[in-house]
Amino acid sequence: MPITVDAGDIIAGFALLMSAYATWRTTSFNEKQKSLIESQEKLNNLLLEKEESEAASGKKADLGASFVKLGSNKHRLKVWNKGSATARNIRLEFPEGNDVLMQSDVDEKFPLESMEKFQSVELIASVHMGTKSKHVIRIVWEDDAHNYNEKLVYPTL
Structure with a gap:
């Protein structure tokens, strides 16, 4: 039984490959975005600590x-x-x-x-x-x- 490949099969295979590539790119993008959100959260916490320490030092005499x-x-x-x-x-x-x-x-x-x-x-x-x-x-x-x-x-x- 011979396998026949027509233009629709080629287009479907190409669409499957493009879909897999898009899924992989979306996953890697989401990981980078998660890392960015974590670093922004750390930075915000550091800025908050700095502001709190400056506010506290504003109340101190030396x-x-x-x-x-x-x-x-x-x-x-x-x-x-x-x-x-x-x-x-x-x-x-x-x-x-x-x-x-x-x-x-x-x-x-x-x-x-x-x-x-x-x-x-x-x-x-x-x-x-x-x-x-x-x-x-x-x-x-x-x-x-x-x-x-x-x-x-x-x-x-």
Whole structure:
């Protein structure tokens, strides 16, 4: 029994091949699209985390301190706020003792009611030959993010 192939059979076979190719292309396209959607979801999550952390950092104050030399023999301890928020109820504590700052100056200025962004306070330091070069100061404050913040700084002369 001879098999006869006419034009309709050739067209049907070609249509079958084209249909298989289209199915394969659609499947691979769907896989790429799924991968793209997953990467967009990861990117959106990262952007959301970044926005949340920026919003949280906008509510934080960041205080620091360092000694500043004025002229040939004058020193000051400069306490500053480089954070985005206002610091409130700022206190200084000296875990290893205070032998360089004038206690009357500290008592007069601290606890400080508030310190805006980029604001600073200077305290008079009395430096002499027996003064150690490294000091430990604990800065305690409140801000919009937390009611209790603490930072140990180690200013050096």
